Amino acid sequence: DTAVSQTPKYLVTQMGNDKSIKCEQNLGHDTMYWYKQDSKKFLKIMFSYNNKELIINETVPNRFSPKSPDKAHLNLHINSLELGDSAVYFCASSQRWDDNNSPLHFGNGTRLTVT
Amino acid sequence: DAKTTQPNSMESNEEEPVHLPCNHSTISGTDYIHWYRQLPSQGPEYVIHGLTSNVNNRMASLAIAEDRKSSTLILHRATLRDAAVYYCILRADRGSTLGRLYFGRGTQLTVWP
Numbered sequence: 001d002t003a004v005s006q007t008p009k010y011l012v013t014q015m016g017n018d019k020s021i022k023c024e025q026n027l028g029h030d031t032m033y034w035y036k037q038d039s040k041k042f043l044k045i046m047f048s049y050n051n052k053e054l055i056i057n058e059t060v061p062n063r064f065s066p067k068s069p070d071k072a073h074l075n076l077h078i079n080s081l082e083l084g085d086s087a088v089y090f091c092a093s094s095q096r097w098d099d100n101n102s103p104l105h106f107g108n109g110t111r112l113t114v115t
Numbered sequence: 116d117a118k119t120t121q122p123n124s125m126e127s128n129e130e131e132p133v134h135l136p137c138n139h140s141t142i143s144g145t146d147y148i149h150w151y152r153q154l155p156s157q158g159p160e161y162v163i164h165g166l167t168s169n170v171n172n173r174m175a176s177l178a179i180a181e182d183r184k185s186s187t188l189i190l191h192r193a194t195l196r197d198a199a200v201y202y203c204i205l206r207a208d209r210g211s212t213l214g215r216l217y218f219g220r221g222t223q224l225t226v227w228p
Contacts, residue, residue, distance in 0.1 A: 004158075031214075035216075041200075041220070042218065042220070043159065043202075043216075043218035044217075044218070045215050045216065045217075048214060048215075055214065056214055056215065058215070090158045090159070092158070092159075097213075097214040098213055098214055100147040100149075100164065100166075100206055100208055101164075103149070103161035103164065104151075104159070104161060104216065105161070106158030106159045106160065107158050108156070108157050108158050109156075109157075109158055
């Protein structure tokens with residue numbers, strides 16, 4: 001059973017479109033994250049939710065809107081897609097966000113290509 | 116944001132030990148040292164972490180210098196499956212960067228059969 005699962009695995013779309021990526025974790029964790037890995041392979045945190053509440057918003061454009069319907073799900077909606085949004089988006093979860101003894105568990109990523 | 120320095124790449128032969136170094140000279144007293152790895156086409160995977168003392172788990176060992184300005188991830192017997200990018204990350208225990216992992220470029224480990 002996959003602990004952190006994301007859908008879709010691949011997403012190809014045109015500039016200006018709106019798209020969503022879904023994430024689910026079955027680990028019973030309280031905290032979920034979105035990270036972005038760009039073409040140069042740098043991984044950067046975007047958002048974090050703890051028990052459905054936004055706790056980290058790392059200066060991401062307003063076109064990106066995370067939504068957490070419950071603590072097992074964290075979706076990422078992107079409006080008006082731009083070429084620069086092309087990247088691999090990783091969802092992750094951890095038992096607690098503020099505990100160093102609580103490692104992150106990552107999904108296998110969603111590769112978004114904007115044409 | 117990344118406050119660690121790692122070699123871009125390292126190579127090892129299968130079944131040999133691998134020592135992956137990391138420098139973090141600006142580490143604060145409350146920063147933990149975390150290691151993650153990323154296999155091709157997969158998300159990062161937690162490996163090990165520590166604060167001051169050396170740590171061992173089923174995947175690896177972490178040796179932390181006495182002054183905490185450097186650390187070494189030790190894979191005792193490399194396998195082909197260990198070929199990955201290894202990230203050394205300082206994770207704050209408090210303050211404005213709490214809860215965040217800042218990834219650098221990492222070390223690309225190649226394992227030869």
